[in-house]
Each structure stands twice: as structure tokens, then as C-alpha cells.
Amino acid sequence: MLSLGKLLELTLAGREPTEKIQLTSGGVRLHWLGEGALDVTPPAADDSGFDLLLSAGVHGNETAPIELLDRLIQGIARGHLKPRARILFLLGNPEAIRRGERFVEQDINRLFNGRHGESSGFEAMRAAELERYAAAFFTKPERSRLHYDLHTAIRASKIEQFALYPYVEGRKHSRQELARLRAAGIDAVLLQNKTGITFSSYTYAQLGAEAFTLELGKARPFGSNAEVNLDRLEERLHSLIEGREPEFDGDRLDGLQLFSVAREIIKHSESFLLHLAPDIENFSELPVGYLLAEDIAGTRWVVEEEGARIIFPNPKVKNGLRAGILVVPAEV
Numbered sequence: 001m002l003s004l005g006k007l008l009e010l011t012l013a014g015r016e017p018t019e020k021i022q023l024t025s026g027g028v029r030l031h032w033l034g035e036g037a038l039d040v041t042p043p044a045a046d047d048s049g050f051d052l053l054l055s056a057g058v059h060g061n062e063t064a065p066i067e068l069l070d071r072l073i074q075g076i077a078r079g080h081l082k083p084r085a086r087i088l089f090l091l092g093n094p095e096a097i098r099r100g101e102r103f104v105e106q107d108i109n110r111l112f113n114g115r116h117g118e119s120s121g122f123e124a125m126r127a128a129e130l131e132r133y134a135a136a137f138f139t140k141p142e143r144s145r146l147h148y149d150l151h152t153a154i155r156a157s158k159i160e161q162f163a164l165y166p167y168v169e170g171r172k173h174s175r176q177e178l179a180r181l182r183a184a185g186i187d188a189v190l191l192q193n194k195t196g197i198t199f200s201s202y203t204y205a206q207l208g209a210e211a212f213t214l215e216l217g218k219a220r221p222f223g224s225n226a227e228v229n230l231d232r233l234e235e236r237l238h239s240l241i242e243g244r245e246p247e248f249d250g251d252r253l254d255g256l257q258l259f260s261v262a263r264e265i266i267k268h269s270e271s272f273l274l275h276l277a278p279d280i281e282n283f284s285e286l287p288v289g290y291l292l293a294e295d296i297a298g299t300r301w302v303v304e305e306e307g308a309r310i311i312f313p314n315p316k317v318k319n320g321l322r323a324g325i326l327v328v329p330a331e332v
């Protein structure tokens with residue numbers, strides 16, 4: 001296998017490849033751009049006009065998606081997978097991946113869309129670098145642009161695989177993309193209603209890509225991901241990469257559950273108290289009237305919405321950040 005096919009191995013060892021550019025026997029060009037960043041270009045005659053950004057490891061302990069990208073990259077480097085799409089592979093936070101931790105100093109996925117400029121430290125610099133890689137990749141006009149930022153969650157979930165769809169004022173969420181996600185095995189999509197500070201929010205808002213954060217199961221260490229079934233997503237990615245995606249009907253969402261954000265629970269102080277069991281699952285329902293959280297100065301978060309469910313409850317986030325999202329059923 002070409003040595004650039006070992007992007008994960010190089011990244012885990014903190015090593016640079018000797019040759020930065022390699023060609024597969026099928027004429028596919030692999031270009032190592034920097035730590036955890038690999039650009040893949042098909043031969044011009046094969047190019048399908050599709051630009052696909054696949055990122056994982058934005059949180060260093062979310063290993064199943066990193067292993068998935070590793071399989072794709074190795075498949076391309078061995079010539080088993082024959083790309084007709086341009087692809088940018090990004091391993092988001094190499095130092096956190098090496099340590100097996102969500103982040104080292106601060107959560108990179110809260111540093112996009114301008115936030116890194118208000119911060120310092122290597123994670124802020126890495127967020128800026130990830131933005132530069134993505135911006136340089138998505139420069140070619142009249143091509144399809146898609147970004148999947150792959151994650152796994154801290155806790156188990158009543159809905160195993162789901163996506164978060166970013167928001168920009170005046171831009172419609174695409175039913176075609178929802179149908180594509182359904183075909184990739186995604187069970188639910190959370191439609192955001194304000195522009196966020198995550199990586200997918202950046203590529204959606206600033207680079208005009210269709211972009212999603214994909215939550216694919218529970219976070220576990222490398223080699224312990226047997227319970228995370230990525231078969232349908234992996235098959236769909238193969239077909240996108242090879243330019244042979246089966247037709248799908250954007251009007252048929254085929255049981256895909258849709259939610260919208262009712263409220264983000266923001267932690268304001270160290271007095272923040274979240275009244276949920278530590279092992280509560282994502283998408284657990286909460287009854288109207290339930291006292292969800294309390295914070296400084298008598299702030300109380302009481303559930304008012306029928307059919308509300310909680311995702312990503314986390315009282316340990318830094319002050320000013322999201323400590324959970326209340327979601328409600330939605331339609332498009």
C-alpha cells in the first residue's frame with residue numbers, strides 16, 4: 001500500500017511522510033497537506049464533479065469514525081476503492097486523538113465560524129487550520145459540495161444514528177440531502193434554527209457546502225467499536241466516492257424522524273445543576289413541567305414543550321457553552 005494510505009498511523013505517531021504526493025496505479029493522486037489532512041484527486045477523465053469533505057476525530061476519543069476514514073483511505077491507497085470524487089480527509093484534533101481524549105485544552109467544535117479568533121492555544125489554531133483546508137478545498141465552482149463531520153456521542157441514544165443539519169438565515173434545508181442520509185442508515189435529523197460554531201456549521205454557512213454532523217453511536221476506544229454498525233454509511237460513502245450512487249427519491253424520507261431545536265440549555269456558572277440521571281440516553285422524553293436545570297441568580301429551565309426530548313446533556317461544559325439541547329418533533 002502507498003504510505004500516504006497510512007494517514008492514521010502517521011498521525012498517531014506524529015510523523016510526516018517522506019513523500020507528500022503519491023499516485024495510485026489507477027492514477028489517483030494522494031496529497032498529504034499537513035498533519036491529519038489528505039487530499040485525493042481522481043484522474044481528470046474520471047472526475048464526477050463531486051467534492052466530498054470527510055472529517056472525524058474533531059473529538060479525539062470518538063474512534064469509530066476515525067477507523068471508518070482509515071478504511072476508506074486504505075481502500076483508495078490500495079486501489080480497491082476507485083475515486084471519481086475529489087475528497088478531503090481531515091482528522092480534526094490529532095493531539096487529542098493520540099491521547100484518546102475529547103479535547104486537550106478546549107473543544108475544537110466550539111471554535112469555528114470566527115470563534116478561534118477570540119481564543120488562543122493550539123486547538124484554536126487547529127480550528128483555523130481546518131477552516132483553511134476546507135476553504136481551499138471548496139473553491140471550485142459548479143461542483144457539488146458535501147461535508148460529513150463524523151462523531152460518536154458520550155452517551156447511549158434511543159435513536160442510535162442521527163444527524164445535525166446546520167442553519168443559515170434564508171437557506172432551505174434540502175430534502176434530497178435528507179433522503180441521502182436516510183439511505184446511509186441515518187434514523188433522525190435535527191434541524192438547527194440558528195447558525196452555530198461547529199465545523200459543519202462553518203462549511204455550511206461560509207463555504208456553501210451541504211454539511212452535517214453525524215452522530216454514529218457511543219464513543220469507545222480504538223478497537224472496541226464492534227457495536228457501532230457503520231455498514232450502511234460506509235456503503236453509501238463507497239458509492240459517492242466511486243460516482244455510482246444509486247438514484248434516490250428526495251420526496252421519500254422513508255421513516256426518517258425529524259426534530260427541531262426548541263431550546264439550547266446554556267451553562268452560565270459553576271452553580272449550574274442539571275436534574276438528569278448521569279446515564280440518561282440521548283432523545284429521552286421529558287414531560288411538560290419538568291425542572292431540567294438551575295443556574296445562578298434563580299435561573300430555571302422548565303420543560304414547556306409537548307414531546308420534548310433531551311440530547312447531549314453535559315453539565316461539565318465550560319461556562320457559556322451548551323449543556324444540552326431540548327428538541328421537538330418537526331417537519332420539512
Ligand SMILES: O=C(O)CCC(=O)N[C@@H](CCC(=O)O)C(=O)O
Pocket residue numbers: 059109151152153154155164196198200213311312313314
Ligand atoms: O455526546 C455528546 O454530549 C456530544 C457529542 C458531540 O460531540 N456532538 C457534537 C455535535 C455537533 C453539532 O452540534 O453539530 C458536538 O457536541 O460537538
Ligand SMILES: [Zn+2]
Pocket residue numbers: 058059062151152153
Ligand atoms: Zn463529537
